[in-house]
Amino acid sequence: MNILVYPHEILKTKARPIKLIDGALQEMIDQMLSTMYEAKGLGLAANQVGELKQLVVMDVAGKGKPEKPIVLINPVIVASEGEEIGEEGCLSVPDYSAKVKRAAKVEVVGYDRHEQEIRLQAEGLMARCIQHELDHLNGLCFVDRLSPVRRVMFRKKWARIRQDKT
Numbered sequence: 001m002n003i004l005v006y007p008h009e010i011l012k013t014k015a016r017p018i019k020l021i022d023g024a025l026q027e028m029i030d031q032m033l034s035t036m037y038e039a040k041g042l043g044l045a046a047n048q049v050g051e052l053k054q055l056v057v058m059d060v061a062g063k064g065k066p067e068k069p070i071v072l073i074n075p076v077i078v079a080s081e082g083e084e085i086g087e088e089g090c091l092s093v094p095d096y097s098a099k100v101k102r103a104a105k106v107e108v109v110g111y112d113r114h115e116q117e118i119r120l121q122a123e124g125l126m127a128r129c130i131q132h133e134l135d136h137l138n139g140l141c142f143v144d145r146l147s148p149v150r151r152v153m154f155r156k157k158w159a160r161i162r163q164d165k166t
């Protein structure tokens with residue numbers, strides 16, 4: 001699957017809830033997982049592959065290989081606690097990373113690919129990854145969370161990075 005690059009319109013659009021977990025969706029989940037592992041990412045949201053569906057895949061344990069894959073359908077953060085600043089990157093913003101403030105702990109509720117409810121309490125990298133991926137479903141990239149000053153710096157740097165690539 002092709003990963004969309006910031007600032008693509010679909011990355012800025014809210015994903016819609018999934019109403020049916022069918023064969024086509026299972027296929028999409030498998031493709032998203034392999035795309036994520038291939039790109040050595042920790043998480044991937046459906047927006048990033050051009051699908052406006054509330055679906056994310058994650059594996060914070062295995063960088064680039066299947067370790068503990070997690071599939072979240074229609075996920076919602078129901079509780080969050082504390083604050084933590086940490087470095088983030090994104091497969092849609094290649095060659096760039098920045099510090100982002102997130103909740104230190106979150107509790108997320110959603111469905112897995114077998115339509116079973118999942119409730120996860122997470123902290124550390126997992127909590128950060130959940131918040132990052134759910135942001136994508138709401139049409140937000142981590143760079144949208146930078147302070148106004150840092151965002152100006154990002155835009156300049158990003159323009160340079162993109163120019164070097166073409």
Ligand code: NI
Nearest residue numbers: 089090091092
């Ligand atoms: Ni991302």
